[in-house]
Each structure stands twice: as structure tokens, then as C-alpha cells.
Amino acid sequence: MEKTWRWFGKSDKITLPMLKQIGVEGIVTALHSIPNGEVWPLEAILEMKSYIESFGLRWSVVESLPVSEAIKYAGKERDVLIENYKLSLANLGRAGLKTVCYNFMPVIDWIRTDLAHPWADGTSSLYFDKIRFAYFDCYILQRHNAEADYTDEEKSKMHALAAVITEAEKEELIDTIIVKTQGFVNGNIKEGDQNPVAIFKNLLSLYEGVDRETLRTNLYYFLTTIMPVCNEWGINMCIHPDDPPCQMLGLPRIVTDGDDIDWLLNAVNNPHNGLTFCAGSLSAGLQNDVSALACRFIHRTHFVHLRSTAASSDGNFIEASHLEGRGKVPELVRIFEKLRPDLPMRVDHGRLMLDDAGKGYNPGYSFHGRMLALAQVEGMMSMVTNYTDAKA
Structure with missing residues (x-):
């Protein structure tokens, strides 16, 4: 090849x-x-x-x-x-x-939730955490009826995360999911855009139905x-x-x-x-x-x-x-x-x-x-x- x-x-x-x-x-x-x-x-x-x-x-x-x-x-x-x-x-x-x-x-x-997840050997790689993504979906985006997409166990873990997650971690999730991994790929959202969550929610609304x-x-x-x-x-x-x-x-x-x-x-x-x-x-x-x-x-x-x-x-x-x-x-x-x-x-x-x-x-x-x-x-x-x- x-x-x-x-x-x-x-x-x-x-x-x-x-x-x-x-x-x-x-x-x-x-x-x-x-x-x-x-x-x-x-x-x-x-x-x-x-x-x-x-x-x-x-x-x-x-x-x-x-x-x-x-x-x-x-x-x-x-x-x-x-x-x-x-x-x-x-x-x-x-x-x-x-x-x-x-x-x-x-x-x-x-879609990933972590751009530099640590490995034991000192390297890092991309990672997807379902619970952190559920938190992003339900708490940050506040997508209508989002919780219906997750199991009771996932929702329980998501609510537990909501009790301890920091503001910095919330901002990092936003940056990871809808800015850094999207701007260079498809141009819908790019570095420096104001209020990327609002832009992202508007894009989602275009697919209603x-x-x-x-x-x-x-x-x-x-x-x-x-x-x-x-x-x-x-x-x-x-x-x-x-x-x-x-x-x-x-x-x-x-x-x-x-x-x-x-x-x-x-x-x-x-x-x-x-x-x-x-x-x-x-x-x-x-x-x-x-x-x-x-x-x-x-x-x-x-x-x-x-x-x-x-x-x-x-x-x-x-x-x-x-x-x-x-x-x-x-x-x-x-x-x-x-x-x-x-x-x-x-x-x-x-x-x-x-x-x-x-x-x-x-x-x-x-x-x-x-x-x-x-x-x-x-x-x-x-x-x-x-x-x-x-x-x-």
C-alpha cells in the first residue's frame, strides 16, 4: 500500500x-x-x-x-x-x-472527551468517556429529552459527576468536544468563536425531524x-x-x-x-x-x-x-x-x-x-x- x-x-x-x-x-x-x-x-x-x-x-x-x-x-x-x-x-x-x-x-x-488521556508509559492519547459525554449532553447543552438516551446507571453516574465537576473541567469539555476537534475538521466551529455552545445548539436545531x-x-x-x-x-x-x-x-x-x-x-x-x-x-x-x-x-x-x-x-x-x-x-x-x-x-x-x-x-x-x-x-x-x- x-x-x-x-x-x-x-x-x-x-x-x-x-x-x-x-x-x-x-x-x-x-x-x-x-x-x-x-x-x-x-x-x-x-x-x-x-x-x-x-x-x-x-x-x-x-x-x-x-x-x-x-x-x-x-x-x-x-x-x-x-x-x-x-x-x-x-x-x-x-x-x-x-x-x-x-x-x-x-x-x-x-467525538472525544479527552485529548490527552495519560498512559502509564508517559505518553497520552485521545479518549472517550461515556459519562463525561452524557454530562456534556444533559448539563451543558441541556438538549431536550437528552436523558432518555442514557441508562439509569449512566444517569446515576452522570449526576454524581455533576456534583464534583469543576468549572475548568466544564470549559475543557466544551473546548474538547465542539471546538478543538471540529474547527480543523469541518469548519462549523473554530477557535475564537464566541459562545460555541450556542452555535452548536443552533446547528443541532437544523436537524429537527x-x-x-x-x-x-x-x-x-x-x-x-x-x-x-x-x-x-x-x-x-x-x-x-x-x-x-x-x-x-x-x-x-x-x-x-x-x-x-x-x-x-x-x-x-x-x-x-x-x-x-x-x-x-x-x-x-x-x-x-x-x-x-x-x-x-x-x-x-x-x-x-x-x-x-x-x-x-x-x-x-x-x-x-x-x-x-x-x-x-x-x-x-x-x-x-x-x-x-x-x-x-x-x-x-x-x-x-x-x-x-x-x-x-x-x-x-x-x-x-x-x-x-x-x-x-x-x-x-x-x-x-x-x-x-x-x-x-
């Missing part, structure tokens, strides 16, 4: 020469300066592509060309936004970019409308699974398991409608056998995210080592490297380690943590490619 790396553009503190030195071959990036819904000009795409190529790398995957919220909830401006999306896709095709990762998660992308079937219908409409452009330019659209893969905040999520993926690929049965196989997102759901899903959908996978989680029955999960956890990364490398070595792959959500802390990296996107993960995965790939026939 092609070894790629998510890079956040020229302002990223991790530079392309650094990535060249550690064995990265392809870059996964986007035109982050262009607001959601606006057309990506061909000139800007070509300038970014040329810049990447000047360091001996290639722009392998666009992640992401964001899908505006009004497309997801079918607002009155939906068709205009889809036309802009089609123009951006065509410009990407003209520039020779053929793989576009996107998601259809309403309002909020991946939108259930799973409605969101599926809206995704179907979006995909069938853009597929002619994908056919013309040979562009593979690869949807990212929901993270975590379950219903959150009263919002429908429709890419959570094998049945959801099966529906999506059959509803728009076009080879350009495919999947970003994210082992981390899928492994956070106890309903998912990640290696079985890889085999099931390998024919429609266009991009691979390799990471792993350790998840428990109480709803909590943490980013695991790339060698361990429910993501079964070594097994996935064996599957993809043997059957789809053409795919771009990137390691994901590395731990904070060594001098990563304080560098201002986007949450989950440290340098040393991902470099370690890349080295681990590269070793796995070598074993599959060069030593699968070796006898013990």
Missing part, C-alpha cells in the same frame, strides 16, 4: 521535508482555507499539487472535500451547494486527483447527483465511517456497521461510490468485527485509515497501540497488502510522545506518535510482502 500522511497545508508545523525523511510517499490534504460550500478553483488545486510534488511527494487523497450541512439536512440551498461540489470535483479531476474522502456525519465529526431514513435519503440524493461527474473524471468518493459508530446527541448516524455500509454501496451501485476503511472508527463499536468487514468490503474500499481502539461495554474507548486493540491492524495489513496493495493508506491518531506536547499539532495528529505508528505498519507490510512464505 502507498504510505500516506494527513498534512494540513503550508501552515502545518510538520513539514513536507520532514515527511520525506520518514518514508512518506503520498500526501493526504485539502484546501483548508476555502470555506465550506465554495468552489475549489483549479488554479489553487494545481498550486497545492505542484508544491507537494516539489518535495518529491504526490497528492494522493483529498481529505476532505467537506459536505456542507445544508446538503445533509436538505436545506433550501442544497442544490446550489451540490453544484459547487460538482465543480470542485471536476477541477480535482482536471488536476489528476482521483480519490476524495468525505463524511456524512451531521454537525459533529469524531431528520431521522436515519431521512439522512439516508439525503445521502442518496447527494451521491446520485455527483456520480456523473465522478464517472466523467474517474473520481472515487470514499465515505468515512461515523466516529464513534453509534447515534449521538439525538442525531442520526448512518455509517456505523456492515449493514449500513452494505446499504450505501448497494443504494448507489457505482464503483466510484466507495469506502474509506477506518479501522479505528469501526473498532470503537463492539458490534463490529473489523477484519471481517475489511474482507466483506475490500472490493469497494478506496482508502485505508489504520489505527485501533480499546473499547469496553460501558461505552468508553481509547486509542490503542497500532499493534493491539480491536482494530486488528496487523490482520488488516495482511488483508489489504495481499489483496489491494494499490490502495493509499495512512496511519491515524497517533499518541502524544517525546516532544510532541506543546507543538500545537491538531488533536490526534502528532508527529512522533504517528511516525512510530508508520514504522510499525511499514514493518507489518514488509512481513506480508517479503516473508509470508517463510517457514518457522
Whole structure:
């Protein structure tokens, strides 16, 4: 597989020469300066592509060309936004970019409650605590009827937390859930916005009356409308699974398991409608056998995210080592490297380690943590490619 790396553009503190030195071959990036819904000009795409190529790398995957919220909830401006999306896709095709990762998660992308949960070895990683999230949902957002989404045991623990949580911890939850992990991903909320809770609640209100079937219908409409452009330019659209893969905040999520993926690929049965196989997102759901899903959908996978989680029955999960956890990364490398070595792959959500802390990296996107993960995965790939026939 092609070894790629998510890079956040020229302002990223991790530079392309650094990535060249550690064995990265392809870059996964986007035109982050262009607001959601606006057309990506061909000139800007070509300038970014040329810049990447000047360091001996290639722009392998666009992640992401964001899908505006009004497309997801079918607002009155939906068709205009889809036309802009089609123009951006065509410009990407003209520039020779053929793989576009996107998601259809309403309002909020991946969700964590702690961006630096400590490990015994002194490193830290992203973490999701169901009770702290329930507190955020019920006490901070004060979402209507939110408590109905939690068990009696969860509510009891949430109320106990409410009695001891500090104001600083409340502010940190807000910053973690709806500012730091969203601003660089989808642009709905960004650093410096005043009263992010009010902005977030307004975004949630746009989805009143939108259930799973409605969101599926809206995704179907979006995909069938853009597929002619994908056919013309040979562009593979690869949807990212929901993270975590379950219903959150009263919002429908429709890419959570094998049945959801099966529906999506059959509803728009076009080879350009495919999947970003994210082992981390899928492994956070106890309903998912990640290696079985890889085999099931390998024919429609266009991009691979390799990471792993350790998840428990109480709803909590943490980013695991790339060698361990429910993501079964070594097994996935064996599957993809043997059957789809053409795919771009990137390691994901590395731990904070060594001098990563304080560098201002986007949450989950440290340098040393991902470099370690890349080295681990590269070793796995070598074993599959060069030593699968070796006898013990």
C-alpha cells in the first residue's frame, strides 16, 4: 500500500521535508482555507499539487472535500451547494486527483472527551468517556429529552459527576468536544468563536425531524447527483465511517456497521461510490468485527485509515497501540497488502510522545506518535510482502 500522511497545508508545523525523511510517499490534504460550500478553483488545486510534488511527494487523497450541512439536512440551498461540489470535483479531476474522502456525519465529526488521556508509559492519547459525554449532553447543552438516551446507571453516574465537576473541567469539555476537534475538521466551529455552545445548539436545531431514513435519503440524493461527474473524471468518493459508530446527541448516524455500509454501496451501485476503511472508527463499536468487514468490503474500499481502539461495554474507548486493540491492524495489513496493495493508506491518531506536547499539532495528529505508528505498519507490510512464505 502507498504510505500516506494527513498534512494540513503550508501552515502545518510538520513539514513536507520532514515527511520525506520518514518514508512518506503520498500526501493526504485539502484546501483548508476555502470555506465550506465554495468552489475549489483549479488554479489553487494545481498550486497545492505542484508544491507537494516539489518535495518529491504526490497528492494522493483529498481529505476532505467537506459536505456542507445544508446538503445533509436538505436545506433550501442544497442544490446550489451540490453544484459547487460538482465543480470542485471536476477541477480535482482536471488536476489528476482521483480519490476524495468525505463524511456524512451531521454537525459533529469524531467525538472525544479527552485529548490527552495519560498512559502509564508517559505518553497520552485521545479518549472517550461515556459519562463525561452524557454530562456534556444533559448539563451543558441541556438538549431536550437528552436523558432518555442514557441508562439509569449512566444517569446515576452522570449526576454524581455533576456534583464534583469543576468549572475548568466544564470549559475543557466544551473546548474538547465542539471546538478543538471540529474547527480543523469541518469548519462549523473554530477557535475564537464566541459562545460555541450556542452555535452548536443552533446547528443541532437544523436537524429537527431528520431521522436515519431521512439522512439516508439525503445521502442518496447527494451521491446520485455527483456520480456523473465522478464517472466523467474517474473520481472515487470514499465515505468515512461515523466516529464513534453509534447515534449521538439525538442525531442520526448512518455509517456505523456492515449493514449500513452494505446499504450505501448497494443504494448507489457505482464503483466510484466507495469506502474509506477506518479501522479505528469501526473498532470503537463492539458490534463490529473489523477484519471481517475489511474482507466483506475490500472490493469497494478506496482508502485505508489504520489505527485501533480499546473499547469496553460501558461505552468508553481509547486509542490503542497500532499493534493491539480491536482494530486488528496487523490482520488488516495482511488483508489489504495481499489483496489491494494499490490502495493509499495512512496511519491515524497517533499518541502524544517525546516532544510532541506543546507543538500545537491538531488533536490526534502528532508527529512522533504517528511516525512510530508508520514504522510499525511499514514493518507489518514488509512481513506480508517479503516473508509470508517463510517457514518457522
